[in-house]
Amino acid sequence: MHPSKITSNLPVSDIDAAKGFYTDFLGLEVEEFNLGWVARFTHESTGANVQLVTRDADAPVDSVLSVHTPDVEAAFEEAQRRGYEIVFPLRTESWGVRRFFVRDPDGNVINIVQHAD
Structure with a gap:
């Protein structure tokens, strides 16, 4: 696999309640996206960021990391070939990403x- 970025998924009970801490106190002023159950906040000039997750919208379990790759199909095939447990099958989500959990x-x-993109 060729990861292009790795993002930790920080569990929170309520994104709106946590938002002020990460934006006001830590200075991560740019809300890259917010789907209600997952949101990413970033510092405009440094790129430092955090991704907050309450509960995955579709998967039966939550992930601790998101590994971004330009070829998720190849990564899925490699995970299967190596015998790793796939806990959420490869699929395209309504918000536009293609993903699986391992x-x-x-x-x-x-x-x-x-x-x-």
Whole structure:
């Protein structure tokens, strides 16, 4: 696989309640997106960011990392070839990403994702 970016998925109970801490206090003033259950806040000049997740909208489990790749199909095939547990099948989501979840050897769930852009 060729990861282009890795984002940690920080669990929060309420994105709107957490938003002020990350935007006002930590200075991550740019809301890149907010789907209500997942949002990313970024510092405009440094690019530092955090992704907050309450509960995945479609998957039966939550992921701890999102690994962005330009070829999610190849990553999916490689994960299967290696015998890794696929905990959420490869699919295209309504918000425009194509993704699957795989479990690492220690039980962590990783979101492997390709954005349409």
